[in-house]
Amino acid sequence: MKLLRSSVLFPLLLAWAAMAEEKAPVPAPAPAPTAHHLAVESEKVPVELEWERIAGAKFYETEFQNYEGKTLAVFKSPNNVFKFKFKVGRYKVRSRVADDRKVYGEWSVLTEFTVQPKPAKLPEKAVATKGVIDPKTLTGEVMWHWGEAPGATQFRVKVTDQNGQSVCEELIKGFAYKTHLKAGTYTATLTSVGADGIESEPVTLPGQAVIETVQLEKPVFAFEEVPDVTDPKLKTHRLPQTKGVPTLRWKATSTVADTVGTLEYRYFFGDEWIPVDKFTSKNAKEVILDKAMKPGRYRITAWAESAGLKKSEATTYEFVVKPTSY
Amino acid sequence: MKALQTAIYLISLLCVMRAPAVEVKSPQERENTYTVGPHSGGVDLSAAFSNKSKACESFKEFQTAYEGLMQDRDLALGEEKGARLSLQISKGCNGSANRFFKAYEMMKKTGVALTKAVEVGLDFAVLDDERLNNFNEVFAKMYLESVLDFDFATAYKVSFQLSRDYEGKAKDVREDFIKLVKFCTHNDKAALPLRQCAELALKIVDHTPKFPGGLYDSFEKFYTFLRADKRMGLSVIDSLNLVPKVFAYGPKAPENFQAAMEYALGSNKITIDHTNAMNLALRLAKQSLPPQGKEDLDEAPKK
Numbered sequence: 001m002k003l004l005r006s007s008v009l010f011p012l013l014l015a016w017a018a019m020a021e022e023k024a025p026v027p028a029p030a031p032a033p034t035a036h037h038l039a040v041e042s043e044k045v046p047v048e049l050e051w052e053r054i055a056g057a058k059f060y061e062t063e064f065q066n067y068e069g070k071t072l073a074v075f076k077s078p079n080n081v082f083k084f085k086f087k088v089g090r091y092k093v094r095s096r097v098a099d100d101r102k103v104y105g106e107w108s109v110l111t112e113f114t115v116q117p118k119p120a121k122l123p124e125k126a127v128a129t130k131g132v133i134d135p136k137t138l139t140g141e142v143m144w145h146w147g148e149a150p151g152a153t154q155f156r157v158k159v160t161d162q163n164g165q166s167v168c169e170e171l172i173k174g175f176a177y178k179t180h181l182k183a184g185t186y187t188a189t190l191t192s193v194g195a196d197g198i199e200s201e202p203v204t205l206p207g208q209a210v211i212e213t214v215q216l217e218k219p220v221f222a223f224e225e226v227p228d229v230t231d232p233k234l235k236t237h238r239l240p241q242t243k244g245v246p247t248l249r250w251k252a253t254s255t256v257a258d259t260v261g262t263l264e265y266r267y268f269f270g271d272e273w274i275p276v277d278k279f280t281s282k283n284a285k286e287v288i289l290d291k292a293m294k295p296g297r298y299r300i301t302a303w304a305e306s307a308g309l310k311k312s313e314a315t316t317y318e319f320v321v322k323p324t325s326y
Numbered sequence: 327m328k329a330l331q332t333a334i335y336l337i338s339l340l341c342v343m344r345a346p347a348v349e350v351k352s353p354q355e356r357e358n359t360y361t362v363g364p365h366s367g368g369v370d371l372s373a374a375f376s377n378k379s380k381a382c383e384s385f386k387e388f389q390t391a392y393e394g395l396m397q398d399r400d401l402a403l404g405e406e407k408g409a410r411l412s413l414q415i416s417k418g419c420n421g422s423a424n425r426f427f428k429a430y431e432m433m434k435k436t437g438v439a440l441t442k443a444v445e446v447g448l449d450f451a452v453l454d455d456e457r458l459n460n461f462n463e464v465f466a467k468m469y470l471e472s473v474l475d476f477d478f479a480t481a482y483k484v485s486f487q488l489s490r491d492y493e494g495k496a497k498d499v500r501e502d503f504i505k506l507v508k509f510c511t512h513n514d515k516a517a518l519p520l521r522q523c524a525e526l527a528l529k530i531v532d533h534t535p536k537f538p539g540g541l542y543d544s545f546e547k548f549y550t551f552l553r554a555d556k557r558m559g560l561s562v563i564d565s566l567n568l569v570p571k572v573f574a575y576g577p578k579a580p581e582n583f584q585a586a587m588e589y590a591l592g593s594n595k596i597t598i599d600h601t602n603a604m605n606l607a608l609r610l611a612k613q614s615l616p617p618q619g620k621e622d623l624d625e626a627p628k629k
Contacts, residue, residue, distance in 0.1 A: 231519035267439035268478055296437025320478060323435050326466045 038153055038173060039117065039194065044085035045151035047115055049093075051080040057097035065092045065110065086115050088151040088194035117194030119203045120155065120175075121147030126205040127188070132214050135257070138308045139180035140211035144188050146175055149200065152192030156199065159188045183213040183308055216304040216312040219259045222249040239289075239319060246319060248279070248287040248300060257309065258282055261302030263291055273299055295323045380420075387416035390423035391451075400440055411444070418451035425458045426451035432462055436469065436478070449490050456496035461489035463500055467507075474507065474520055484528060494535030502531045505542045509549075516562045526566045533573040541573060548572070548580040557591045559600070572611045579614040583607045 039045075049062060062082050064072045072091070075084050092110040129142040144157065157177045158169040162185040170177065171193065186209040192200040223237035239246040250259060259281040264273035276298075277291040292298050299318045305311040391412035395403055403411065415426045430447030434440065450458045467473045468481035476484075488499050506527035510516040516523065534541050552558050552565040560568065572583045590596055590603035598606065 231521065233519070267442075268437055268482075269442040270439040294437065295435060321437070322469060322471050322475075324472070325470070326432055326435060326462070 037148060039088075039149070039151050040153075042087060043151060044087050045115060045118055045194075047082075047084055047086050049082040049084075049113075051082075051095050053080045054097050056099060058100045059098035059102060059104070060095060061097070061104065062093055062095045063107065064113075065094075067092065088115050088117050088198055089196060090114050090198070114198060115151075116198055116200045117151030117153075117192040118149050119192055119200045120149035120152065120190055122190075122203065122206055123147065125207045127207040127209045129209045129211060131210055132212050133183050133308070135214055135216060135306075135309060137180065138306070139182055141178065142181050142186065142209040142211065143176060143178045144190075144205050144209075145177075146190055146205060148175065149192040151194040152200070153195065154193045156191040156193055156202075157188055158191075158202070159186050161186055181209065181211055183211050185210050213309050215310040216257050216306060218312040218315045219302050219304050220251040221300075221302075221315060221317055222251050239317070242286075242288050246289045246292050246298075246321070248289060248302070249285065250281070257304040257306035257312075259287075259302050260305050261300055261314075263289055264299045264301070265292075265294065266297040266299065268297065270297075292319075292321055295321050382416075382419040384416050384419070387418070387420065387423045388412045391415040391426060394423065394427055400434065401444070414448060415451045418453070421455055422451040425453070425455065428458055428462060432465065436465075453490060454496070456500075457489045457492070460492065460496045460500040461485050464488050464503060467504060468524070474524070476520070476524070480524075484524070487528070488531065498537070498540035499531050499534045502534045502540045502542045502545075503527055506530055506545065509542075509546070510566065516566060518562065518566070526570075529570045530566075530573060533570060533576075536573070536576045538577070541577075544577060544580055545569060545573070548584065551584050555587075557600075558587065571608065575611050575614045579611040582614050583611040586610045 051060060051062070054060075057080075058078070060077045060080055060082070062075045062077070064074075064086065066072055067090070069092075073084075073086070075082050091113050093113040094107045094110050096104050096107045098104040123145065126146055127142060127144050129140055131140065133140040146155070149155070154171050154173045155175075155177075156169065156171050159167050159179065159181070161167050167181065167186065168179060170179075177188070188205045188209075189202040190205050191202045194200075222240065224240045225235045225237050228234035228236040240249060241247060248261075261279055262275060263277040263279065265276045266273045277289070279287045279289075279302075281287060289298075289300070297318060297320055299316060301314050301316045303312045303314040389412075392408055395401060395408045395411055396405070412423075415422050418425060426447040429450040430443045433443035433446045438446070450461060465481050465485035468476040468484055469478065474481075488503055489496065492499055507523055510518045510523035510526060511520055518526070530541070530545065537544060548569060549565055552560050552568065553562070558565075572579050584607075586607035587603055590598045590606055591600070
């Protein structure tokens with residue numbers, strides 16, 4: 001008996017049977033939260049417990065105790081592997097073996113043992129996103145989803161970017177996680193969380209969320225209509241004036257982007273455009289081109305730009321400033 | 327004999343020296359468009375040398391040009407380049423420096439590249455004051471937003487057409503053009519769109535050299551006849567388009583045209599419809615010019 005008792009080894013392998021099952025997950029293209037349910041704390045989860053094989057042992061017993069020393073359950077097995085269901089929690093376990101006469105040896109020493117919730121069942125593709133950001137918010141919506149997990153009362157989702165930096169982490173009581181992320185490539189890991197905050201090993205949700213930036217729309221200048229000098233019946237347009245100074249206004253002001261641009265000057269018969277000024281709208285609705293006072297030809301080139309977005313194509317406009325007298 | 331050779335040499339030298347960069351007639355040649363006399367087209371050297379007031383104050387022009395150029399911070403010419411340019415300017419004889427700066431400053435103020443502004447200044451330095459006035463006045467009127475507000479290219483082109491490149495008396499064409507544009511854009515008169523008006527005015531002033539003192543008075547009279555006489559039945563545009571066709575044949579042509587129309591439509595002496603009356607009037611307008619050799623006459627007017 002001593003030999004047997006002394007031969008009783010500590011658990012060598014505490015493995016989740018479900019892990020093997022997850023190798024061939026069932027495709028689940030869209031989350032169906034109503035089909036899943038979260039575990040209640042009393043729910044039992046499959047446990048597989050393996051002790052080291054003892055030579056000559058014909059019967060094995062494993063006893064579960066709580067931390068107060070109260071025996072909660074005793075499981076029997078003809079071999080060193082135990083398969084049963086038990087509640088998620090932290091326990092103390094011990095084992096003993098018997099020979100073919102069913103004469104048991106002494107119990108082994110108590111060992112701490114944790115029954116973890118199982119990882120969630122994972123769909124083939126767990127992430128859904130439009131793949132581009134919304135120019136107004138500079139973020140794109142991403143949604144991850146997963147299946148139920150025995151023993152899990154909630155899930156911890158951790159999102160990391162392409163550099164491995166954690167960008168968000170949340171506890172979710174459900175089977176989907178929706179968030180808004182900046183342009184980038186993201187992966188998410190999922191941990192089942194059961195009673196007493198006991199967590200499963202993290203699993204990586206299949207698929208990457210790739211969110212690309214978008215190109216801003218090019219700015220549209222606002223013009224004022226004036227009668228065409230060559231034919232009063234016709235209308236022509238020109239830049240609005242502020243006390244005689246050409247003024248740049250936009251038809252639609254962007255909340256996320258600045259309109260940035262250059263003002264260039266060119267002499268009549270001149271060969272090149274000469275930079276005169278740079279401007280940026282910031283929050284302003286107009287830019288008074290006070291550097292466009294010298295008579296001659298001018299060209300405005302303006303585009304929208306914003307951090308995290310591709311700058312827009314440029315809008316150009318040429319105009320002439322005439323002297324007021326000779 | 328030797329004196330004659332010297333005179334020929336001096337004449338040819340003078341001609342070479344006074345030849346402007348642009349191949350144009352001399353101011354005197356152009357201004358004498360209407361003069362038919364024994365001395366036209368030639369230069370009387372003795373008269374030129376004896377008349378001190380007409381001789382060129384070349385040093386004064388050079389000095390004025392040089393000092394003006396040295397003060398121009400935009401050009402920033404060194405002394406050598408300044409002197410070279412001043413020498414070119416002073417070739418235009420009396421008033422050349424003043425003409426240079428007036429044309430140059432105007433172009434500079436417009437925003438023309440300095441090299442081009444200098445080029446324009448040089449063009450007018452070697453021409454006369456009237457031509458410069460044409461250029462400056464026509465350009466200012468056509469280009470300024472407060473007047474005709476044409477684009478630069480059109481204003482520039484037309485201004486040269488009516489000044490440097492104009493073959494005739496500069497003052498006449500300037501006044502004709504300005505008056506015609508005023509007339510055809512005026513609400514009480516033709517009220518044409520500006521561009522159309524300017525184009526028509528340019529077609530009409532093509533014939534100004536044929537009208538001593540300008541053609542505006544003849545134009546106004548002729549246009550009034552075309553529009554006021556109901557028998558003509560011509561619109562504003564038709565009337566204005568008819569003007570250059572008639573005026574092409576000189577100052578007597580409108581008078582002949584009008585007389586022919588009145589005779590054809592208003593008298594009982596000839597029975598003719600409106601189309602044939604017009605043909606007859608145009609034909610007689612064409613015959614207003616003295617015959618210049620054998621001309622292939624059109625077929626007889628249709629009855």
